[in-house]
Amino acid sequence: MPVTSIVLAAGRGTRMGRPDLPKVLFPVCGVPAVVRTLQTLSRCGVRRHVVVVGRPAGVIVDAVSSHCPNTAFVVQDPPNGTGDAARIGAEMLEDCSAGGSILVCAGDKYLEPSLVRRLLEVEATADFALLTTPRSRFGAHAEGGLVLRDSDGVPGCILELPDYLARVTAVRVREVLSKGGDLVSVFQEAEQNGHDAPRFLRLLAEWARKAGAGAGADPEWRAELDRYAAAIPLGSGWIDPGSIELEGVRLNASVYLIRADILFRLVQRLRSDNVQGEYYVTDLLRLCREHYPEARVVEVVQERAGEIMAYRNPQDLLQIERHVRGETERACELRMAARAAWAAPISRWETALTDPRGTGMDEAFSDIYGRRTAPEGVLELLGRFRDRFGDTGEVLVVRSPARINLMGRHIDHQGGPINVMAINREVWMVARPREDDRFRLASVDSDRFPDRSFSVGELVSKLPWESWLETIRAPRTSELVARLQGDWGHYARAAALRLQSRFRDRVLHGADIVVGGNIPTGAGLSSSSAMVVAFAELIIGMNHLKVESRELVDYCGEGEWFVGTRGGSADHAAIKLSRRGQVSHFRFFPFEKLASAPFFPGHSLLVVHSGVEAPKSGRARDAFNQKVACYSMGVAMLRLLRPAWRERLRYVRDFDPRVLDASWGELMTALAQIPNRLTLREWRNDWESLLDPEMRAAMEGVLTSHHPPSAGYPIRPVFLFGLAEMQRARLAIECLASGDPASFGRWMNCSHDGDRVHWTGEKARAEGADIGKRGMVDADEQGGRTILAGVPGGYACSIEQVDRIVDRALALPGVLGAQIAGAGLGGCCMVLVTTDQAAALADELQGFAGGPVYICDSVGGAGLLPPPR
DSSP: OOOEEEEHHHHOOOGGSSSTOOOSSSSEETHHHHHOOOOOOOOTTTOOOEEOOSSHHHHHHHHTTTTSEEEEEEEEEEEHHHHHHHHHHHHOOOOHHOOOOEEEEEEEEOOHHHHHHHHHHHHOOOOOEEEEEEGGGGGGGGGEEEEEEEETTEEEEEOOHHHHHHHHHHHHHHHHTTOOOHHHHHHHHHHHOOOOHHHHHHHHHHHHHHTTGGGGGGGHHHHHHHHHHOOOEEEEEEGGGEEEEEETOOOEEEEEEHHHHHHHHHHGOOOOOOOSSSSOOOHHHHHHHHHHHHHHEEEOOOTTTEEEEOOOOOOOHHHHHHHHHHHHHHHHHHHHHHHHOOEEEEHHHHHHHSOTSSHHHHHHHHHSSSSHHHHHHHHHHHHHHHHHEEEOOOEEEEEEEEEEEEOOOTTTGOOEEEEEEEEEEEEEEEEEOSSSSEEEEEEESTTTTTEEEEEEEHHHHHSSSSSSHHHHHHHHHHHHHHHHTTTHHHHHHHHHHHHHHHTSSOOOOEEEEEEEOOOTTTTTSSSHHHHHHHHHHHHHHHHHHOOOHHHHHHHHHGGGGGGTOOOOSHHHHHHHOOTTTTTEEEEEEEEEEEEEEEEOOOOOEEEOSSSSOOOTTTHHHEEEEEHHHHHHHHHHHHHHHHHHGGTOSGGGGGHHHHHTTTOOOHHHHHHHOSOOBOOOOOHHTGGGGOOOHHHHHHHHHHHTOOOOOOOOOOOOHHHHHHHHHHHHHHHHHHHHHHTTTTHHHHHHHHHHHHOSOOOOTOOOOOOTOTTTTTTTTSSSSSHHHHHHHHHOOOOOOOHHHHHHHHHHHHHTTTEEEEEEEOOOSSSEEEEEEEEHHHHHHHHHHHHHHHSSEEEEOOOOEEEEEOOOO
C-alpha cells in the first residue's frame, strides 16, 4: 500500500533568533529544512504529503508548493502541541479515506534517505514503527523523549524529557518528605539538571513555594506529587520513575510509521495531562500498546552519525550544514575517483584505439576477443560524440555484447537453467558525466533512433515510488510507456530508474551519451538487454555505486520490466558474465553459475536472420506475457490440486519429485489434471476464487500485463514445454562437457519443435495432452526425465519464416541441429554445423533467408573499458 506523510511544521522556533521566520523554513545549504525533508521522503517512495502549519500559514505554503507539488496543507490554530498537529493531519487523511501506513515526522529534521528507506522497509511487518537514536548522541534529540522498553525489550512508551525530570523530581521530593528532610537541595539539583519548558519551571517554583510554606501535608499538593511519582504503564507492565536507568536508553527521533487505521483511532485518545499541558505525539506509542496489545511494534535504530539531525538553535543548524556539505563533498570525491578510474579525454582514447600496443587496451582486447586490435566502429563513435557534444572533459567507453542461449529458452523466469555465451555483435557507448541528473542520448543511426533527453528526478516525481514493483505496475508508468511506445530511450530510463530505486539515498548523475553498435534489432540476440546492461554499467561506473556483477544482472532484468515485458535475467546474465570461448550454465532463484564448458571444437554456430524483426511491444508483448501467465496459472492450479505442495511449489522449476517429496507418477498424474486450454472467463469463474489472497494478488499482476488470448491460454502445452526445456538444458551442458555435438543437436531440434507454428513433412504437431501417450505416468523418475526431455511441449513462439529456415538448414550437409534464437515471434534462428561446412552453409542460407547470416565467435562479457595508460 502507498505511504503518506504527515509533516509537522507549525513550530515557531523562537530560539533561532528570527521570530519572523518559521523554524521549518530555516535553510540547510540553501534549501528550507521542510522542503529538504519532503524531497527526501519523496525520493524514498512517499508520494503524498500533508503539512501541518501554524499561523501565518502563507509563507510555508508558498515555500513548499513551488518545490513539492503533491502536498496538501492544514492549519493548526491554536498551537496545542505535536499530538494535536498529528491529529489534525490524520483527520484530513481519514476524510480522504487514506489507507496503508502514514509516516509522521517533524519538518525541522535533517533525514538521510538511507534511514528513511530502512524505516519503510519494515512497513509490511510493523503496525507501529519508530526511529530511535543512541543516547550518546543526546543533543537536540533529547527533546524527542526517552524510549522505554518492556520486559521483552519492545518499546512500550516514550517519556518526554520535561515529564521525565518532573517524575524523578517528584519521587525524590516524596522520599525527602517521608524522612522529614530539607527540599531546597532537591529543587537546586532539579534546576541544575532541568529543562527550560515553562510548565516544568513553574511546577518546580510552585513546589518550592509550598514546601517553604510548610505545605508538605497539603492534600492537593500531595495528590499532584503522587500523580507525578506514580508508576508508568509500560506495555503489559509498569515501571517506577525512580528505577529508570539512563544507561543504554535510546532517544526518540520523532519519526513514526503507523498503520493508518490505528493512527486514526489513537489521535482521538490523546490527552494534555502532562508537565507542558500539551498534546504529545509521543503518547501514541503508549496508547498503541494499551489499546492494541497485539500490534507489531518495531524499532529502527540510527546506525551512523548524521543519518538524522535536529536543530534547536543556530549552532545546531550550522552543524547540520557542515554535515551536509561534507556528504556532498565526499560524494563528489567518489564520482571524481570513479571518473579517474574509467574516464579519459577523447584524444587519448583515439590514440590508443588506433594503436593499442603498450596502452593496456591491447591486453583488454585480448581478454575480450582473443586478439589485440580494436573492433571496428569504436573510433567512429568517438568522432560522432565529438561532433554531437564537443570534446571537452573526459569520457567513458562501455561495450555490451549480444548473447545466444544455446538451450534453456523461455524458462529463466521460472527458475530454469540456461546455457549461454556472448557473441561478437555489440553495443558501444561513449559517455561524458554530467553534474545534474539529466541524460542526453544520441545514436549514430539518428534516422531510426532520434535524440532523447530525460531527467531522472522528473521521472521519479511523476511515478509511484513505494517499491520497484509498484512503479512498473502503476497506470502512470503504463501510460508513459504506451505514449512513447517503442522509444529506444526507455532502455536508458529502465536502467536509471531501477538503480535510482535501489540507491534512494543518492542523487544519480546523468550523462551525455552517443550509442552505436552492430547488433541487429529484433533479431532475438537481445539488443535491448545489451542496451540496458550498457546503460547500467555507465551509471554504476560514473556514480561510483557498489554493485556486484550478480546484483547487476538482477537489476537489469527487473529494470527491463519498465518496458513492459516480464522476462527474467537470463539475457543479462549472459551479456555480463560470459567468458570468451565458454558456454556458461546458469540457474535462477537464487542466481548461480553452476558450470561452464568450452564450445564444441571443430564446430561453428551460425545465426540466420529471418528478415522479420521480433517486436517488443503491442501484440508481441501480449504474446510473451500470455505465455508467462500460462506458467503462473499452471503453478496456481497445481497448488490447489495438491495442497501439500503449496509451500514448496513457487515456480515451474519446483515441479520436481525431490522438491515436492512425491513420486514421478504423482507429478505426471497431477499435470494431466490441469486443463489443456482455458479462457480468462473460465479462470475467473472456476479457479480464481479458490486462491488465497496473496496468490490472487500475484496472479492479478500477471494477468493485467497483457490482453487475454482470444482462443484461451494453452496452459498444459506451455507448462509441459517449460518442464521439458529444463531437462534439455541440464542435458545440454553435459553434452558440451563430454564433447557430444550430435546429441546436443537432437535436443536443439526437439526444443525448436516446442516453439513451432509451421509443420512440414513427417513432423507431428506437439500437443500438451500427450502425457499418457508417451508413458510418462508409469515411468520411474530416471526414465520419466529421459522421456520428458524428448517432449517438445507447445510454447509456439516461432514464426513460419524461421521454421522454414530451420527445416532448410537441417537438410544441408554438416548440420546437426537448428532452433529459434531468443524469445521468438521473429528474429533469428541458430544452426550448429561442422566448421568445414560453415562457410558453404552461410552462403546457401544467405540466399534463402530474408536477412543476414553470421558465423559467431564467443567473446567476453559487458563492461567499461579501462582508460588507456
